[in-house]
Amino acid sequence: MELISLKINGRCCHVAVEKNWNLLYVLREVLDMTGTKCGCDTNDCGACKIIIDGEAVTACSVKAVNAAGKDIETIEGLSRDGHHLHPIQQAYIDCGAVQCGFCTPGMVMASKALLDKTLTPTEEQIREALKGNLCRCTGYVKIVEAVKRAGKLLIEEGENNGM
Known part of the structure; x- marks a missing residue:
């Protein structure tokens, strides 16, 4: 076992890991952060x-030891106060982009990574950002709409906060 420090959702934690464990295993099984799904x-x-x-990366493709010292964001970290949905999550609900919900955390995180770079992405940029995320229910149309709506909500939020 090796003791590593991880910075997850702005908080540092120390965890003992085997060198072959992936970050998905550590998040779900060691840290009990089950919002990140294993598909x-x-x-x-x-x-x-x-x-x-x-x-945006898949947690199953990253060795936990290689994530030490990096800034990691998970679905659990999106709520700014622990009680309210992030605008991206709200947009997914508003647009009906949530059906079975299994792919939703991964879709939301891929959307956030894109919207952190541009709040006005084109449909092509959205589809490119989401191309590694499979959804069996929605057909992606509502998800693309949700990402566009989330960008608008984040812009409005910025304007309301003097940004």
């Missing part, structure tokens, strides 16, 4: 999408 554990579905140092 395939082979980097194919995107259900375990998180953000590391500003980039």
Whole structure:
């Protein structure tokens, strides 16, 4: 076992890991952060999408030891106060982009990584950002609408906060 420090959702934690454990395993099984879903554990579905140092990645494809010292964001960290939905989550609900919900955390995190770079993405940019995330229910139309709406909500929020 190796003791590593992880910065997850702005908080530092120390965790003992085996060098072959992936970050998905550590998040779900060691830290009990089950919002990040395990759909395939082979980097194919995107259900375990998180953000590391500003980039959307699948947690199953990252060795936990390689994540030490990096800035990790998970679905659990989106709520700013622990009680209210993030504008991206609200947009997914408003647009009906949530059906079974299994892919939703990964989709939301991929959306956040994109919207952190541009609040007015084109449909092509949205589809490119989401291409590694599989959804069996929605057909992606509502998800694309939700990302566009989330960008608008974030712009409005910025205007309301003097940004």
